[in-house]
Amino acid sequence: EIVLTQSPDTLSLSPGERATLSCRASQSVGSSYLAWYQQKPGQAPSLLIYGTSTRATGIPDRFSGSGSGTDFTLTINRLEPEDFAVYFCHQYGSSPQTFGQGTKVESK
Amino acid sequence: EVQLVESGGGLVQPGTSLRLSCAGSGFIFDDHAMFWVRQVPGKGLEWVAGVSGNTGTIGYADSVKGRFTISRDNGKDSLYLQMNSLRAEDTALYFCAKGRGGGFYFYMDVWGRGTTVAVSS
Numbered sequence: 001e002i003v004l005t006q007s008p009d010t011l012s013l014s015p016g017e018r019a020t021l022s023c024r025a026s027q028s029v030g031s032s033y034l035a036w037y038q039q040k041p042g043q044a045p046s047l048l049i050y051g052t053s054t055r056a057t058g059i060p061d062r063f064s065g066s067g068s069g070t071d072f073t074l075t076i077n078r079l080e081p082e083d084f085a086v087y088f089c090h091q092y093g094s095s096p097q098t099f100g101q102g103t104k105v106e107s108k
Numbered sequence: 109e110v111q112l113v114e115s116g117g118g119l120v121q122p123g124t125s126l127r128l129s130c131a132g133s134g135f136i137f138d139d140h141a142m143f144w145v146r147q148v149p150g151k152g153l154e155w156v157a158g159v160s161g162n163t164g165t166i167g168y169a170d171s172v173k174g175r176f177t178i179s180r181d182n183g184k185d186s187l188y189l190q191m192n193s194l195r196a197e198d199t200a201l202y203f204c205a206k207g208r209g210g211g212f213y214f215y216m217d218v219w220g221r222g223t224t225v226a227v228s229s
Contacts, residue, residue: 001170033213033215035215035216037153037216039153044203044219044220044221044222045145045153045203045216045219046219047215047216047217050208050215050217051215056217088152088153090153090155090215090216092213092214092215093213094213095158095167095212096155096167096168096169096170097143097155097158097167098155099145099152099153099154099155100152101152102152102153
């Protein structure tokens, strides 16, 4: 099983700042099958990024993903008020699929 | 509009069984893999099980293997999760999610709102 470890657990930032979230895998994620989801309180997760760096439909370009192998990053440029949420990475290249434990981006 | 609606959750005693259902609409159901993901309130997401569109590939998390069975009825546009020998640690909100494609190795592009399972004596 591939274990995904996200860091930091919590990121305290102000609107307009840049958020950099890390997701490290215990072994290489095949074919860059790495996705990111955003979850707001009381809601289901929603897809942000798939294939490491491809934005899902309707996702603004301030969200970007990068990485390969075992190290992946989600960057949110110029945080907007609606971006404060919890973010999860997800590897879907091997079974069982797994999620990271999440990073909470909170308003400072 | 693509929609997933889960049902079947409830409060049950340890050791008993429960069957969750997920009804899909707004898309060609058998063209897509389907998944169950659970979340303890305030905690992270845990991938539980998945099935490819043609049911050719099925996978389970180690924590539920041998106790849970995922299945689908493409004629009814429905996904199921049969949960046996339930434990307190299975208590969570269970989400149904749609894979972007029919193969097993896909990300989840649409999620339901979830159904709550509580296991307690």
